Amino acid sequence: MGKREKAIRAIILGAGGRDFHNFNTFFRDNPSYEVVAFTATQIPFIANRIYPPTLSGPNYPYGIPIYPEEDLPRLISDKKVREVFFSYSDISHEELMDKASLILSLGADFRLLGPEATMIESRVPVLSVCAVRTGCGKSVITRKIARLLRGKGLRVVVIRHPMAYCSFKPVLRFASMKDIDAEACTIEEREEFEPLVEAGITVYAGIDYELVLREAEKEARLIIWDGGNNDFPFVRSDFEIVLLDALRPGHERLYFPGEVNLRRGDLLIITKVNEAKEGALAKIRENISKMNPKAPVLETSSILRLDRPELIQGKRVLVVEDGPTITHGGMPDGAGAAASRQWARELIDPREFAVGSLKTVFEQYPHMGRVLPAMGYSEEQIRDLAETIQRSEAEAVVIGTPTDLRKRIRIEAPATRVVYDFDVDLSSWLEGFLKRCGLSGS
DSSP: OOOOTTSEEEEEEESSSHHHHHIIIIITTOTTEEEEEEEEOSSTTOSSEEEOHHHHOTTOTTOEEEEEGGGHHHHHHHTTOOEEEEOOOSEEHHHHHHHHHHHHHTTOEEEEOOHHHHOBOOSSOEEEEEESSTTSSHHHHHHHHHHHHHHTTOOEEEEEOOOOSSOOOSEEEEOSHHHHHHHOOSHHHHHHHHHHHHTTOEEEEESOHHHHHHHHHTTOSEEEEEOOTTOOOSBOOSEEEEEEETTSTTGGGTEETHHHHHHHOSEEEEEOGGGOOTTHHHHHHHHHHHHOTTSOEEEOOEEEEESSGGGTTTSEEEEEEOHHHHTTTOOSOOHHHHHHTTTOSEEOOGGGGOOTHHHHHHHHOTTOOSOEEOOOSSHHHHHHHHHHHHHTTOSEEEEESSSOGGGTSOOOSOEEEEEEEEOOOOHHHHHHHHHHTTOTTO
8 A cells, every 4th residue: 555644544443344334434435544454353253354455445455454352452552543443333331431441541542433424325215123232123123024015015125234254245135045055154144134035035235335235226115224233224214213122121321332223213112021020111211211202112022932832841951042142232041041931841051061162152251041142153163053052962952043043053852943023013104104205005
């Protein structure tokens, strides 16, 4: 790269999603900055790679290195960094300011980029589904909305928040299970893409969301943004639906950028109200009244059932849950455990059976209950998951993930899947949205 002596040397703190988007939209063609590094956390196997020149652009002909976040103090010193941009999600305000304090103590400035600097304008109407925490149920609501809109004869496409776990491809399109088999290398990707594709919905993702959006626009009359973690949308939305979790009262104002979503939301949905403890809903309602008092609020119960409950009745059961929800999402367990307790004799604690990378996961997230997180960010993790399930000697296995794990790993014990939904009618809200967009009766 040619010398840019007046450019501000910057580092972007990320986790393989928001960080790349912020670079593409704000930094890539910005002569005022020179991004000298990304850092990575939360998601394994992002660090120690290169953000490739095909994505970084002509100002970065050799790409940009990605380091573990633990290297940040050294990087600030060695690379003479003046500004550090925090660019990932689902982090407590306390931890966020701890990071800010570290950066300031090292002499650099701490920066955040907001929606105006990073959102892309769409040529077709966009409805977004976001949340205040990971694991609120965004994907369930996205699928429900997509089915309702398709039922009205609309061409609907979903754009999913990035999942840059394997190759750094600018645009990915999933319209069939063959597409998923070819491109989705992790369990986490399959969890998001599979249920939508099985319902006949085309899903886009990738790394360069300007290109992703332009491709999606070619085949959509309406786009649904399916958010990741508790991030705000990459694409400017005409209507923002934001989910709050009745099992985590207070979190709506304690996590970044979930509070941003709470304050921006056009429609707020409190999920899992039938599972909430006494006082939880009152606390959430109070926070809404302070932070977004004009937003309409819906409250919905969870609908949980097992497709074959007789397989676990009276047995020692291993429950496999959605990984992000019970790791950095902070939940002790999820839908699998909730659906199993009335049937199973015992939920097996998988800690003593965990092998390889899963041992590390349990050490890193000690809050987890008697459930196994479906970690599958690499072939090694997928093998560790399969071996841990086998070592547990469970009499039956409950699959609490959106994807059927049996398509990816061999499970010898009898297995049942959790069917998960919300008891909420969104028809009238969608009809009002369609009228405002001129799509009613299409």
